[in-house]
Amino acid sequence: MTSERLPHTGARTGPDAATGTGSDAGTGAGAVGGAGAAAVARRRDLAVRAAVAGGLLEREPLVCLLDVDGIRASAAELTAAFAAALPPGTPVLHAFAVKAAPLVPVLRLLARAGLGCEAAGPGELALARAAGVAPERIVLDSPAKTAGELRAALDLGVAVNADSRQELARLDGLVAAAPTASPVGVRINPQTGAGAIAALSTATATSKFGIALRDPGAREWLVRAFLDRPWLTRLHVHSGSQGVPLPLMAQGVRELHALAEEVNAAAGRRQVDTLDIGGGLPVDFASDAAGPAYAAYAAALRGAVPALFDGSYGLVTEFGRSLLARHGLVLARVEYTKTTGGRPIAVTHAGVQVATRTVYAPAVWPVRVLPYDARGAPKTGEAVAQDVAGPACFAGDLLATARELPRLEPGDLIGVPDTGAYFFTAPYGYNSLPRPGVHGWATGPDGAVRFALARPAQDEASLVAEAGGAHRDALL
Numbered sequence: 001m002t003s004e005r006l007p008h009t010g011a012r013t014g015p016d017a018a019t020g021t022g023s024d025a026g027t028g029a030g031a032v033g034g035a036g037a038a039a040v041a042r043r044r045d046l047a048v049r050a051a052v053a054g055g056l057l058e059r060e061p062l063v064c065l066l067d068v069d070g071i072r073a074s075a076a077e078l079t080a081a082f083a084a085a086l087p088p089g090t091p092v093l094h095a096f097a098v099k100a101a102p103l104v105p106v107l108r109l110l111a112r113a114g115l116g117c118e119a120a121g122p123g124e125l126a127l128a129r130a131a132g133v134a135p136e137r138i139v140l141d142s143p144a145k146t147a148g149e150l151r152a153a154l155d156l157g158v159a160v161n162a163d164s165r166q167e168l169a170r171l172d173g174l175v176a177a178a179p180t181a182s183p184v185g186v187r188i189n190p191q192t193g194a195g196a197i198a199a200l201s202t203a204t205a206t207s208k209f210g211i212a213l214r215d216p217g218a219r220e221w222l223v224r225a226f227l228d229r230p231w232l233t234r235l236h237v238h239s240g241s242q243g244v245p246l247p248l249m250a251q252g253v254r255e256l257h258a259l260a261e262e263v264n265a266a267a268g269r270r271q272v273d274t275l276d277i278g279g280g281l282p283v284d285f286a287s288d289a290a291g292p293a294y295a296a297y298a299a300a301l302r303g304a305v306p307a308l309f310d311g312s313y314g315l316v317t318e319f320g321r322s323l324l325a326r327h328g329l330v331l332a333r334v335e336y337t338k339t340t341g342g343r344p345i346a347v348t349h350a351g352v353q354v355a356t357r358t359v360y361a362p363a364v365w366p367v368r369v370l371p372y373d374a375r376g377a378p379k380t381g382e383a384v385a386q387d388v389a390g391p392a393c394f395a396g397d398l399l400a401t402a403r404e405l406p407r408l409e410p411g412d413l414i415g416v417p418d419t420g421a422y423f424f425t426a427p428y429g430y431n432s433l434p435r436p437g438v439h440g441w442a443t444g445p446d447g448a449v450r451f452a453l454a455r456p457a458q459d460e461a462s463l464v465a466e467a468g469g470a471h472r473d474a475l476l
């Protein structure tokens with residue numbers, strides 16, 4: 001953390017909130033990841049006050065904050081949960097799903113915490129490389145890898161999971177043409193069924209991902225595919241996501257393990273040596289109560305597939321949302337308020353550009369809206385049902401409707417918690433709204449909050465360049 005170091009702001013942690021945040025000793029997981037809801041809220045309020053005191057919201061009406069200690073704690077919690085379940089020495093790679101938070105400083109922070117990267121294409125692969133993540137700690141998954149992308153991945157030595165029979169056929173030619181250090185696997189769709197969110201359900205009977213395991217003849221085809229390709233050494237599944245219950249995820253992994261055993265029995269050797277079990281742990285967006293609960297997932301896996309933890313397979317995981325979501329906060333100014341048709345509306349600077357899924361599918365992706373006053377103190381007062389709107393020019397740009405909150409006023413702030421994954425890290429360019437700045441924050445040994453700029457707010461020159469500014473006359 002170097003830039004934008006705040007002087008002592010007077011915003012300090014209380015005795016319990018400070019526990020474990022001052023040092024890297026141990027995992028810190030108990031202090032942050034396992035903190036109670038009240039402590040989580042206290043730390044967040046501390047960051048909000050410090051952001052206001054540090055002038056972050058004077059420069060821009062919308063800023064995004066990432067809790068660095070919280071991210072570290074979740075990474076440590078993940079690592080510890082699987083380390084505790086596996087025999088010592090079992091190879092494990094926790095590859096962070098880059099799409100959840102495609103920010104180079106975040107990938108670097110996670111790499112420092114011992115994690116690798118799961119990239120879903122050449123852009124994310126470039127980010128992982130820019131963060132200094134070694135090729136052997138990167139996994140490339142994507143259903144649409146071009147021949148050029150595959151060649152580059154094999155040259156680099158990153159792990160590749162083939163998504164389809166045609167991709168496997170393409171890999172045949174590439175592997176024959178030049179040697180590679182890349183471990184190569186096959187993604188299967190266990191067809192174990194959908195979760196609560198259709199758009200995020202990867203293991204339905206007709207999902208677009210992987211090679212379907214229960215289709216007629218598929219199992220035999222897959223076993224044969226491995227026997228014909230001695231260089232295939234991995235199996236991959238990513239059957240969970242937000243809305244998928246743990247037992248359903250564990251069932252997908254059980255199918256994966258059973259197929260690996262079948263391949264290895266047919267091969268007469270341990271050809272499949274690594275199982276990539278994907279990510280998908282859901283996050284509770286409704287309260288501060290629960291952490292990522294990797295230990296609970298490991299326990300569910302152990303119950304469903306005890307042999308997964310006997311050390312006979314190396315493990316790869318690909319968690320995204322559960323590592324980052326909790327640690328992100330959108331902080332936006334209320335610019336105006338009005339009452340229309342009897343309904344109070346607060347017009348803020350946070351809308352579809354940072355909460356795209358919430359705005360377009362509010363029933364599926366509800367977010368909490370936390371009221372703060374202009375000084376960054378939690379706002380109290382009688383609750384009034386009001387709409388919280390964003391800045392975009394379409395009527396549906398709403399973060400919340402009829403939300404019971406103290407009546408918001410111009411100059412107040414709203415905080416939107418749990419937005420560290422797939423929200424402001426996946427901004428949407430509607431109305432040429434700029435990508436907001438992202439500031440990491442952490443408390444120093446003195447208890448004061450310090451900020452570090454992780455992504456600058458997009459400036460006008462960059463917006464114009466992105467809009468073809470250098471090609472002004474191209475269509476004349």
Ligand SMILES: *Cc1c(COP(=O)(O)O)cnc(C)c1O
Pocket residue numbers: 097099100118120141238240241242278279280281318319320321322
């Ligand atoms: C999106 C994705 C992940 C991460 O999913 P989360 O729900 O964010 O944990 C992991 N693996 C693959 C292949 C993905 O597409």
